[in-house]
Amino acid sequence: MTDTLHGNHLIAGKRVSSEARFLSAPATGSAFEFSAGSPKLVAEACAAAEAAFAGFAATSREQRAKLLETIADEIDARGGQITEVGSAETGLPAARLQGERGRTTGQLRLFASHILAGDYLDRRHDAALPDRQPLPRPDLRMMQRPVGPVAVFGASNFPLAFSVAGGDTAAALAAGCPVVVKGHGAHPGTGEIVGDAIVAALEKLGMDAGIFSLVQGGSRAVGEALVTDPRIKAVGFTGSLGGGRALFDLCASRPEPIPFFGELGSVNPMFVLPQAASARGADIGAGWAGSLTMGVGQFCTNPGIAIVLDGPDANAFVQSATDGLSSIEGQTMLTDGMAAAYRKGARRVSEGAGVKSLLSTSCEGRNAAPYLFEVLASDWMANEELSEEVFGPLGLVIRVKDASQMKEIAHSFKGQLTATLQMDDGDIDLARELLPVLERMAGRVMANGFPTGVEVCDSMVHGGPYPASTNFGATSVGTLSIRRFLRPVCYQNLPEALLPADLVYV
Incomplete structure (x- = not known):
């Protein structure tokens, strides 16, 4: 179906080509040529978003809910094409892409329901007290309002759920913020199809085309131009620590600093x-092996490090994990760059002092197979590099000598997306001691499961202290993520004719 791709940017509803071009690098099939982004195209998209903002911010919750539902419908209508192109570009199996498409459309519809309920507005009213002594109180009303145009960076590892119409875009549109997306070069065709779906939804509903733009590919200057454009008021990003930190610093150094909501990396102990x-x-070891290799280990919640008390029970856990990983054949990673980075990370771990290789494989080209290493806690504590994420199906076992050393290890971790306790009833006392540490470490603490499954719902938190994310008070998954693109406004003594409709009867 690549013959149906047009290879252009989508700037305020128009297909726009550019002289600069780039070729996709699909896992299978032929490459396709796409227009490459530029700072000039970014400026055009941001100008259209700013022009559309006032009108979009003034739309009713019902109108925005209808937009989100229509986008979901348009994506589903293109399901076959998305699966075919997405599988070719990324190497992901059809079932994975179909499931991810369901998650993407599901979260769009979830946000539609969420804003219709209205609770996210956090509306408050302190009625006037004209006779209060010693001073009267004015009439005060407060609610959340959209911040302005939002920049979204498509992620490499989720071509749908964290990309063009993913969680960041859904949350921003639900809030009433126009969106400018920088598409990821790993899956430009998939991004284009989804972008076309959003454009079609806006056209069907007669809404301002400037509400959405997609700028494809381009050099680092394109991303820099996007986050530094004065019309952009917030940024959503999922990607590497290095790239995310560079963009975060740009956002902070602007004449008007803006929030950068970056999800950057995690080893998820x-x-x-x-x-x-x-x-x-043994059962935990087998389950861990399955979680490590899910999606070729390319999930940001991949539990890369296991901490276990040294002894026969640890031996059983390790042997089971080794057996499970040994049966996993090499699988295609999302990009050549990711595969190269995985091999480099595995070498770095293997060369660490005191590190013992339990399972070593041969990875070539874009394929990746599992690695498993183990290290004593004392050696791990002496080598900070061992705590750095390796993006892929690599596991590291840390053997501790006692519960006290396990707590010492817990204190040593930097910010994480998740932390897991594998525990039975007899472990309650130790778990109680660990829990306050894990709460400070991670955005999601779980027991007796594996974190490679992020439920999209009201109570989910997908974020955590730095470097897991750049804003420990935010989440990029779940309905709470809409708060990233809202700010509270207080209205004092305004006549009802001037108040937002959602505040009039509060």
């Missing part, structure tokens, strides 16, 4: 507590 290891260490 799993603590296997003694009673659980004794009762079911």
